Amino acid sequence: MDTFQDTVFKLKRYWADRGAIIQEPYDVEVGAGTMCPETFLRVLGPKPYKVAYVQPSRRPADGRYGENPNRLYKHQQLQVILKPSPSDVIDLYLGSIEAIGIDLKKHDIKFEEDNWEAPTLGAWGIGWQVMLDGLEISQFTYFQQCGGIDLDLVPAELTYGLERISAFLQGVDSLYDMDWAPGVKYRDVRFADELQSSVYNFEMADVDRLRRLFDEHEAENRRLLSLFDPKSECKTRFPAIPAYEQVLKCSHLFNLLDARGAISVTERVGMIKRVRDLAVSTAAVWAEQNA
Amino acid sequence: MNFLLEIGTEEIPHWMIPAALDQLSKLDLLGAVPLVDATPRRLVVKAGNVPERTPDQEQVIKGPPISAGEKAAAGFAKKQGVELSSMQKAGDYYELRKTVAGRNAIDIFAEYLPGAILGIQWPKTMYWTAKNGPRFIRPIRWIVALLDDRVIPFEIAGVKSGNATRGHRQLGADSIPVTFENFNEALRKNFVLLSSAERRRKIESEAKKLGAKIDPELLETLTFITEYPAAIRGDFDPKFLDLPAEVLTTVMRHHQKYFSVGDPLEPHFVAIMNTSGDPDGLVKLGNERVLKARFNDARFFWDVDQQRTLEQRVEDLKKVTFHVKLGSYYEKTERVVSLVRELGGGAEAERAARLCKTDLTTEMVKEFTELQGVVGGLYARAQGEPEEVAKAIYDHYKPVSMEDSIPSTREGQIVSIADKLDTLRECFKAGMIPSGSKDPFALRRAAQGIVKILAEGKLDHDFYPLVEGPVRDFMLERVQYYFREVRGFKYDEVNAVLASSRGTLADVESRLRALADVRPTENFEPLAASFKRIRNILKQANFEANGKLKEQLLESGAERDLFDAYQRVQKEIQGAGYKTALEKIASLRPQVDLFFDKVLVNAKEPEVRINRLTLLSDLLTEFSTIADFSEIVTAGEQK
Numbered sequence: 001m002d003t004f005q006d007t008v009f010k011l012k013r014y015w016a017d018r019g020a021i022i023q024e025p026y027d028v029e030v031g032a033g034t035m036c037p038e039t040f041l042r043v044l045g046p047k048p049y050k051v052a053y054v055q056p057s058r059r060p061a062d063g064r065y066g067e068n069p070n071r072l073y074k075h076q077q078l079q080v081i082l083k084p085s086p087s088d089v090i091d092l093y094l095g096s097i098e099a100i101g102i103d104l105k106k107h108d109i110k111f112e113e114d115n116w117e118a119p120t121l122g123a124w125g126i127g128w129q130v131m132l133d134g135l136e137i138s139q140f141t142y143f144q145q146c147g148g149i150d151l152d153l154v155p156a157e158l159t160y161g162l163e164r165i166s167a168f169l170q171g172v173d174s175l176y177d178m179d180w181a182p183g184v185k186y187r188d189v190r191f192a193d194e195l196q197s198s199v200y201n202f203e204m205a206d207v208d209r210l211r212r213l214f215d216e217h218e219a220e221n222r223r224l225l226s227l228f229d230p231k232s233e234c235k236t237r238f239p240a241i242p243a244y245e246q247v248l249k250c251s252h253l254f255n256l257l258d259a260r261g262a263i264s265v266t267e268r269v270g271m272i273k274r275v276r277d278l279a280v281s282t283a284a285v286w287a288e289q290n291a
Numbered sequence: 292m293n294f295l296l297e298i299g300t301e302e303i304p305h306w307m308i309p310a311a312l313d314q315l316s317k318l319d320l321l322g323a324v325p326l327v328d329a330t331p332r333r334l335v336v337k338a339g340n341v342p343e344r345t346p347d348q349e350q351v352i353k354g355p356p357i358s359a360g361e362k363a364a365a366g367f368a369k370k371q372g373v374e375l376s377s378m379q380k381a382g383d384y385y386e387l388r389k390t391v392a393g394r395n396a397i398d399i400f401a402e403y404l405p406g407a408i409l410g411i412q413w414p415k416t417m418y419w420t421a422k423n424g425p426r427f428i429r430p431i432r433w434i435v436a437l438l439d440d441r442v443i444p445f446e447i448a449g450v451k452s453g454n455a456t457r458g459h460r461q462l463g464a465d466s467i468p469v470t471f472e473n474f475n476e477a478l479r480k481n482f483v484l485l486s487s488a489e490r491r492r493k494i495e496s497e498a499k500k501l502g503a504k505i506d507p508e509l510l511e512t513l514t515f516i517t518e519y520p521a522a523i524r525g526d527f528d529p530k531f532l533d534l535p536a537e538v539l540t541t542v543m544r545h546h547q548k549y550f551s552v553g554d555p556l557e558p559h560f561v562a563i564m565n566t567s568g569d570p571d572g573l574v575k576l577g578n579e580r581v582l583k584a585r586f587n588d589a590r591f592f593w594d595v596d597q598q599r600t601l602e603q604r605v606e607d608l609k610k611v612t613f614h615v616k617l618g619s620y621y622e623k624t625e626r627v628v629s630l631v632r633e634l635g636g637g638a639e640a641e642r643a644a645r646l647c648k649t650d651l652t653t654e655m656v657k658e659f660t661e662l663q664g665v666v667g668g669l670y671a672r673a674q675g676e677p678e679e680v681a682k683a684i685y686d687h688y689k690p691v692s693m694e695d696s697i698p699s700t701r702e703g704q705i706v707s708i709a710d711k712l713d714t715l716r717e718c719f720k721a722g723m724i725p726s727g728s729k730d731p732f733a734l735r736r737a738a739q740g741i742v743k744i745l746a747e748g749k750l751d752h753d754f755y756p757l758v759e760g761p762v763r764d765f766m767l768e769r770v771q772y773y774f775r776e777v778r779g780f781k782y783d784e785v786n787a788v789l790a791s792s793r794g795t796l797a798d799v800e801s802r803l804r805a806l807a808d809v810r811p812t813e814n815f816e817p818l819a820a821s822f823k824r825i826r827n828i829l830k831q832a833n834f835e836a837n838g839k840l841k842e843q844l845l846e847s848g849a850e851r852d853l854f855d856a857y858q859r860v861q862k863e864i865q866g867a868g869y870k871t872a873l874e875k876i877a878s879l880r881p882q883v884d885l886f887f888d889k890v891l892v893n894a895k896e897p898e899v900r901i902n903r904l905t906l907l908s909d910l911l912t913e914f915s916t917i918a919d920f921s922e923i924v925t926a927g928e929q930k
Contacts, residue, residue: 068591070584085419087432087449090301094460104461108564108574110516111331113304115415126417126429128302133577134547134562142419142430152422173583261610269615 003179004166004186007100008054011078011160014099015052018092020080023053028245029252032057032118033079033159037241040121043083043143044283045290046152052080054162058252060259063198066191069174073197074190078160085142085156093140093158097132101169108133116141116157120251120275122148122283125157137165147283148276207262214253214271221246221278230288240286247278292396292439293471294320294338297456298408299433302331305515307413307428308487314411319403321345321396328485330518333456335485337471341438345393354378354385400443404436408447420448433457437471459483459518462567482519482567490514494563497522503550503561513548517565525549525579529558531586534593537665538655542585545661547578592654600674601667604649611651614732616721620648626717627709634752636705643683643706646671650684664688690740693777697744704748711737712757719762738769742796746773749797770796780807787922791915805869806918814877821883822920825907828892836908844902849882849889856882857910869917876914883910 002010012022026036033039033055042049055077063073082089090111098104111128116139118124127141139159143151163175163186170178176187224243229235254271257263263271303311312327315336323338352371355363357380364385368375371387378385409425416426425448436443436452445452455466456474458481469477475485484490491514495505501524513520531539536556543549543560552559562578569575608621617623624645631644650656650667659666668685672678679702686698687706698704718724718732725734745752758766767789774785780803788802809815828834845851856879864872892907894900914920 068588070588084421087430090460105566106569106571106573107577108562108566108569109461110565111302112516113302113306126415133574134549134581135577142417144417150422154417154419154421154424168577168580171580173580173587263610268612 001170001179002101002166003170003181004162005181007166007169008076008078008162010100011096012052012054014096015050015080018050020050020052020082023051025053025055028248029058030055030248031059031251031255033077034118034123034157035121035248035251036079037244039079039081039157040123040146040279041241041244041283041286043081043146043151043155044149044287047290048153049081049083049155052078054078058197058255060197060201060255063194063201063259065198066176066187066194069176072163072175072190073194073201076162078158078162080158080160081155082158083155084153089156090140093130093138096158097137100165102132111140114139119272120254120279121146122276122280127157132168135164135168137161137168147287148280149283149287201256201259205256205260207257207260210253210257210260210262214250214257217246217249217253218274218278221250221282225281225285228285228288236289238285238289240282240289243285244279244282247275247282250275250278292341292343293437294323294325294336294341294400295435295437295469295471295474296336296404296443297433297435297474298334298431299435299457300332300334300427300431301429302516303329303334303428305331305512308334308515311411311413311428318407321399328487329515330483330485330487330490331516332460332518333483333485335474337474341396344395345399347393348391350389350391352387352389354387356384358383397438397441397443400436400438401445404443404452405445405447424448435469435474437469440470457481459566462519484519487514490517490520494520494522498550498561498563501561502552502557502559504552504554506544506550509544509548509550513563516548517563519565519567520563521566521568522561522563523569523575523578524552524559524561525575525582527558527560527579527582527586531590532556532558534586534589535669537662537669538589538593538659539586541659541662542589543582545659546585547582549578549582588658589655592658596653596655596670597673601646601649601670601676604652605645607652608648611648614718614721614723616723617717620651623713623717624648626713627706630709630713631705634705634709636702636709639677639679640683640702640705642676643671643680643687643702644709646676646680647684647687647706647710690743692736693739693743697740697747701748704744704750708741708744708750708752711741715741715762715765716758719760719765724761724765734765735769738766739773742766742769742773743777746796746800749795751795753793753795755793770799774799774803778803783922783924784810784918787918787920790919790922791917802869802917805873808870809873809877810923812874812877814880815873816923816925818877818880818883819920819923820925821880821887822911822915823923823925824887825911826921829904829908829911832904834904834908836905836912838901838905840905840909841898841902844899845906846890846899849885850903850906853879853882853886853910854906857906857913861913873917876917879910879914 016022023038030036036055038051038053056074057077058074060073062071064071094104110131112131114127114129116125116127123146125141125143127139129136130138130140137160141157143155143157145151167175167178172178176185176191178186180186180189221243224239228238254275308329311334312329315327315334316325318325318336320338321342323341326337328335354367364378365375367385368378373387378387409427413428416428418424418426419430431448431450434447434450434452435454435456437454442452442454454468456469456478458464458467463481463483467477467481478485491510494513495510498505501522539556540551543551549560549562552561560582564574608624609619611620613620613623628641628644631640647667650663650670653666655666656663664687665685668681671681671684679700682700683702683706686703687710689695689698689707698707714737715734718734723732745754754766771785774780775782784803784806788799788806845854860875860879863875892903894903
């Protein structure tokens with residue numbers, strides 16, 4: 001039986017064999033693989049790109065102190081971007097499912113409508129959740145817009161919920177009981193992180209400090225963007241990626257504050273808009289650099 | 292000739308397919324009748340008896356007048372590309388008769404189909420080739436387009452039409468040459484049942500055999516998310532049956548698209564696969580494990596939620612948005628509680644109002660939003676709230692549609708009305724008013740719900756004092772709609788009753804029923820016409836009654852008779868039911884007719900004139916409290 005890491009290796013190998021770059025996880029906190037520059041920025045503009053990477057994705061509100069067998073604060077996503085999407089993209093995706101040892105002739109696969117939207121990123125797409133024997137194992141999206149910009153080429157984004165898939169393959173009821181590596185359980189690797197992050201996110205995070213940090217990162221992004229000169233000959237030197245990292249910081253801080261229950265009714269909408277405005281203006285700069 | 296079109300796509304959302312088929316059934320196939328069907332991956336149009344060509348047509352082009360001379364005619368002929376000799380004279384003009392050759396159907400279709408296919412209206416479309424590329428509901432991956440055995444040649448988004456279809460994703464072949472005749476069978480051999488009716492039957496009969504309780508809406512969904520449906524039965528641990536049936540059923544139906552088994556629930560479910568079978572039991576096992584995890588979640592939510600009572604959660608509502616412009620649910624709760632008090636709902640109803648939105652802060656409702664209200668009711672019961680309170684919370688979103696029932700208890704009815712009324716008032720205040728087909732806050736449904744509860748719950752509340760201004764007009768429209776469309780009364784009867792005295796909606800309904808009963812009797816409509824006449828006379832005379840009728844001024848004969856009849860009927864209808872009262876009023880007809888026949892209202896002596904107007908005015912006022920007869924559209928007027 002494949003361990004968690006075996007399944008990850010197989011999926012990476014599969015996509016590497018089909019011409020995708022295998023990237024490593026991004027080193028700033030994100031809520032989903034989509035938010036990494038490897039997706040958010042790369043899907044903009046006319047240049048084709050194929051990439052796959054595992055991204056630990058943080059959702060503070062989903063933390064359950066390590067007590068819920070199916071819910072995690074931080075889960076691992078395998079994110080695949082195929083830009084432009086090839087016409088046999090669904091067959092390619094199904095091939096990856098067979099590659100990790102699922103005989104599709106013996107299982108039930110359904111594609112059920114599920115359009116993806118990320119209001120803080122000004123991004124949305126059309127697609128499905130992929131159901132395997134009643135279990136949602138992937139999200140499949142044709143990107144239409146990112147950072148408020150209509151995309152030149154339509155990328156297909158395939159997102160695999162690695163814990164779920166691996167638990168399915170291993171036949172365990174709790175994510176914590178699956179083997180990460182031979183003799184090492186998921187619990188051994190991740191439990192402390194889940195427990196402690198839940199304690200921090202729900203009980204100990206300093207609301208005032210988080211708010212100040214949010215303001216600081218927002219200000220830094222705005223300061224940088226105000227310095228961008230589209231007519232400059234060295235505009236490719238402009239730090240659009242570092243500016244975008246400030247957006248990611250804001251997004252994560254917003255999620256933390258939200259989980260902490262610190263965001264009021266009226267404030268919430270306003271904060272989402274603040275993050276989206278940053279994402280949209282940063283995307284515009286990147287698109288300008290790469291036009 | 293036989294026409295076959297198959298648009299091969301990636302999986303189309305199930306709920307959009309029927310509307311797309313409806314549009315395809317209106318394709319212009321040169322008079323042939325399109326027969327349509329679909330699976331999630333293909334939209335199919337078939338038609339027999341398509342003409343091979345359109346017929347040749349003679350065209351007449353009018354030329355210059357003969358009086359303009361041959362030169363003008365020659366110029367015209369040259370422009371048309373013919374010799375002058377082929378022009379004919381018709382009356383004072385030259386004319387040219389040309390035969391326009393018919394066209395081959397295949398050529399017409401090749402031009403017509405791409406636009407017609409991309410012209411299908413969808414709720415939401417996408418592009419997939421590149422920016423500014425064609426838009427459709429999902430990417431088009433293959434096209435079969437045949438007229439007899441010839442391919443109708445065209446291209447959409449880089450996909451050329453051909454004669455090869457595709458089978459089921461896992462079980463069928465990738466490229467299957469087909470003809471009009473063998474199309475359905477070729478698909479069947481490749482595990483695609485094209486007929487949605489056949490899929491529906493297969494799901495229903497297999498599921499029933501496994502004990503499923505058939506839910507029509509779910510059946511429809513499953514019909515359009517499968518190409519080759521097959522049912523399997525799975526089991527779950529009976530220990531989960533101690534969770535509320537509402538929660539278990541929601542998980543099964545809405546989240547997992549399973550049919551539940553048994554009523555009361557048994558620890559089984561029926562899942563519909565999109566594949567031929569489950570020989571190794573893997574699909575059953577997988578679904579059972581998913582359901583177990585879901586049920587475990589639900590139990591976890593239940594346990595966690597019990598750590599804080601609904602009462603403790605009232606404060607938490609300050610953080611839950613009702614609407615950006617309208618503040619939090621906490622504020623809404625305060626308003627609803629005071630409304631319930633105004634409506635005289637009683638202590639239990641007030642308590643229910645205070646707690647009714649608190650389930651929005653529970654894990655259970657965050658996960659299963661469709662169970663809002665229901666969960667609050669279940670929790671209230673579990674936390675020892677009085678049964679009236681629990682039931683009122685449970686029901687307070689009802690009725691969710693015109694078909695849905697109203698809350699079963701008085702407390703539930705009052706809380707539901709207060710909640711909806713608050714939404715209406717606040718949205719109108721903030722300028723969020725429905726217009727045309729736009730009603731994002733479902734205010735029509737809210738208003739309709741209030742009307743339904745007031746009428747069917749026979750509540751002692753007139754809606755007039757509850758609302759004012761535009762909200763009142765909006766409510767009035769819903770009242771009219773309700774009695775017309777839902778209860779089936781005629782529009783003028785509804786107008787007549789609503790234009791008379793006000794009252795509770797239950798009272799409005801009894802008056803309507805009486806009116807509808809009495810209306811076909813012989814005296815009624817003529818009397819209604821007379822009442823209308825009285826109204827006009829009073830209006831023309833600008834008359835406002837301000838004195839008592841003087842009996843001594845009454846002329847004997849028709850006038851006196853009418854007055855006597857008026858007094859008699861007035862006595863007779865006291866304490867009588869609406870129907871009897873209306874019958875009695877209708878019996879005034881001969882006296883009214885005779886009065887208009889014999890008596891001149893505009894008498895010379897002002898005193899007499901005023902006395903006669905007063906008589907008519909009293910008559911009208913006294914007998915219009917059940918219905919304003921002058922609103923009745925009589926047979927004569929309809930012509």
